[in-house]
Amino acid sequence: xxxxxxxxLQGRDAEPQPPGWQQRLxxxxxxxxxxxxxxxxxxPPYTRPSERVWPVFGIPPTVVNPLLRASAWLGPLxxxxxxxxLRFWNLGRPNAVIFDETYYAKDAWALIxxxxxxxxxxxxxxxxxxxxxxVPIPTDPGYVVHPPVGKWIIGIGEKLFDFTPFGWRFMxxxxxxxxxxxxxxxxxxxxxxxxxxxxxxxxLAVDGLHFVMSRxxxxxxxxMFFVLAAFGCLIVDRDWARRRxxxxxxxxxxxxxxxxxxxxxxxRLGWRPWRIAAGVMxxxxxxxxxNGLYVMAAFGVLTVLWDVxxxxxxxxxxxxxxxxxxxxxxxxxxxxxxxxxxxxxSWSGWFLTDKGYFRGWADKRLGLSPEHIPxxxxxxxxxxQVDMTWVPAPLRSFWHYETEVYSFHVNLTSGHAYxxxxxxWILLGRPVSYYYEDPKAGEDGCPDGTVDKCASEVLxxxxxxxxxxxxxxxxxxxxxxxxxxxxxxxxxxxxxAAGWVPWFFYQERTIFLFYAVVFVPxxxxxxxxMIGAMxxxxxxxxxxxxxxxxxxxxxxxxxxxxxxxxxPLYTGQPIPVDDWxxxxxxxxxx
Numbered sequence: 001x002x003x004x005x006x007x008x009l010q011g012r013d014a015e016p017q018p019p020g021w022q023q024r025l026x027x028x029x030x031x032x033x034x035x036x037x038x039x040x041x042x043x044p045p046y047t048r049p050s051e052r053v054w055p056v057f058g059i060p061p062t063v064v065n066p067l068l069r070a071s072a073w074l075g076p077l078x079x080x081x082x083x084x085x086l087r088f089w090n091l092g093r094p095n096a097v098i099f100d101e102t103y104y105a106k107d108a109w110a111l112i113x114x115x116x117x118x119x120x121x122x123x124x125x126x127x128x129x130x131x132x133x134x135v136p137i138p139t140d141p142g143y144v145v146h147p148p149v150g151k152w153i154i155g156i157g158e159k160l161f162d163f164t165p166f167g168w169r170f171m172x173x174x175x176x177x178x179x180x181x182x183x184x185x186x187x188x189x190x191x192x193x194x195x196x197x198x199x200x201x202x203x204l205a206v207d208g209l210h211f212v213m214s215r216x217x218x219x220x221x222x223x224m225f226f227v228l229a230a231f232g233c234l235i236v237d238r239d240w241a242r243r244r245x246x247x248x249x250x251x252x253x254x255x256x257x258x259x260x261x262x263x264x265x266x267x268r269l270g271w272r273p274w275r276i277a278a279g280v281m282x283x284x285x286x287x288x289x290x291n292g293l294y295v296m297a298a299f300g301v302l303t304v305l306w307d308v309x310x311x312x313x314x315x316x317x318x319x320x321x322x323x324x325x326x327x328x329x330x331x332x333x334x335x336x337x338x339x340x341x342x343x344x345x346s347w348s349g350w351f352l353t354d355k356g357y358f359r360g361w362a363d364k365r366l367g368l369s370p371e372h373i374p375x376x377x378x379x380x381x382x383x384x385q386v387d388m389t390w391v392p393a394p395l396r397s398f399w400h401y402e403t404e405v406y407s408f409h410v411n412l413t414s415g416h417a418y419x420x421x422x423x424x425w426i427l428l429g430r431p432v433s434y435y436y437e438d439p440k441a442g443e444d445g446c447p448d449g450t451v452d453k454c455a456s457e458v459l460x461x462x463x464x465x466x467x468x469x470x471x472x473x474x475x476x477x478x479x480x481x482x483x484x485x486x487x488x489x490x491x492x493x494x495x496x497a498a499g500w501v502p503w504f505f506y507q508e509r510t511i512f513l514f515y516a517v518v519f520v521p522x523x524x525x526x527x528x529x530m531i532g533a534m535x536x537x538x539x540x541x542x543x544x545x546x547x548x549x550x551x552x553x554x555x556x557x558x559x560x561x562x563x564x565x566x567x568p569l570y571t572g573q574p575i576p577v578d579d580w581x582x583x584x585x586x587x588x589x590x
Contacts, residue, residue, distance in 0.1 A: 076184030083205035092166035112155025115349035132163035176214025259315025283342025298498035455580035495522035
């Protein structure tokens with residue numbers, strides 16, 4: 001007895017004990033970070049629900065794996081179906097040309113029919129709504145200040161469903177619905193969770209700004225679609241490259257993957273088709289609106305840093321130098337030149353005609369280079385004039401057109417009633433009213449018996465509770481990125497910054513809140529990630545899970561209710577003016 005007691009005590013003392021602060025924090029749900037193997041770090045597995053869930057719903061174990069595989073697509077498709085029904089319901093209402101549809105719907109109709117935008121007469125909108133077939137397409141070229149991709153897409157809908165509000169909104173609604181599906185799948189791959197991916201997509205489906213922009217023939221939703229598609233391609237490329245790294249690394253006798261500096265610094269990742277696809281998407285984004293160029297720069301840096309992280313994880317002693325030698329040039333070639341070619345091809349209608357605006361400019365010049373080149377943020381770069389006759393005339397005309405358009409954008413400082421500063425966007429400081437009418441009782445859908453007149457408005461307002469929750473989620477992902485080195489948080493932050501930060505450099509320019517639709521999907525990813533944290537890390541006890549689920553459920557239900565509450569303002573549905581005033585939560589919304 002006396003000989004075994006000290007051994008038992010010694011054995012107990014030898015057991016590893018967590019620090020005291022960890023023990024104290026466990027009552028609040030603290031769980032030590034698990035040790036993750038190299039293979040799981042390079043190619044993380046998808047999370048699985050607890051095995052205790054299936055018996056609750058009466059699902060036998062043999063059905064679990066097929067059900068999980070099916071849910072990877074069935075869940076996103078269901079969310080996209082709901083989003084599509086919401087976006088296509090009464091898409092043709094209001095039966096009016098609202099806000100900047102007066103530019104893009106008509107430009108798209110001319111572009112899809114004759115290859116270039118026409119110069120439309122003023123006050124033609126009412127004639128178009130009355131009988132579009134009686135309105136001729138102008139043959140004189142029109143001066144337009146945005147590239148043609150978004151207008152080509154809008155024009156497809158007009159070709160299918162005629163020159164009507166439903167026709168010019170159709171393809172934008174299609175892209176809005178597909179963007180919800182894409183976000184579900186991107187979120188699933190990003191978080192390795194079908195639930196969190198579908199949650200991000202569902203939040204996008206009930207965001208008011210995304211909803212309104214999906215039902216309006218403007219360019220910004222089209223830009224958002226291609227930006228999100230490029231992000232998704234780069235996420236897939238990241239996984240693809242890391243699988244290649246994992247396949248090249250050696251395993252020990254137990255089958256455990258081990259880092260190897262020589263392999264990590266020498267292996268070439270080869271053909272990367274998803275990165276090329278991202279280049280195409282970024283070219284289409286820039287071919288819709290020029291702020292897609294900032295996104296291309298940000299995503300280019302992001303994908304290179306992912307390569308650095310992958311090679312460092314694989315064991316490279318000098319990962320930055322390795323990426324400089326092995327990956328930087330292929331990354332540049334597969335994105336920037338591809339994007340430039342895609343952008344130039346999007347102007348094919350302008351190149352193939354001789355009637356486009358500035359199309360014959362070079363034929364009237366002596367072949368001299370421009371006296372200056374406008375550069376973003378730095379003003380004009382003065383250059384000596386040199387002979388440029390060796391450059392084909394169409395390309396010289398095209399360059400001149402682009403410089404004129406840039407000059408227009410940077411000098412657009414005329415005031416507008418709905419302009420706003422980007423500082424206020426996340427708090428929805430000044431939304432834009434696209435359409436407003438005040439019908440009397442019994443007229444144009446205003447309910448009979450209404451004491452006062454009604455208000456019928458289409459307001460480009462994000463779902464307030466979602467955006468205000470996103471302002472907290474941004475703080476959370478920045479904390480995750482800076483202090484936990486969470487690459488997912490960094491990717492989301494990059495998407496938000498790429499769509500938001502550039503506008504701060506144009507404080508004097510006339511800009512609007514609806515430009516923020518470009519980074520709305522990344523706000524939804526941020527909120528989804530924050531909700532995932534609320535649910536608790538793997539290994540949390542039932543009490544912690546229950547408290548987190550209640551909090552997360554309440555937040556999501558409040559966001560859905562908030563969307564339903566503002567739904568009349570998103571669709572132009574006539575409501576009593578007192579009900580409209582109740583929804584003006586901030587004075588700046590009026």
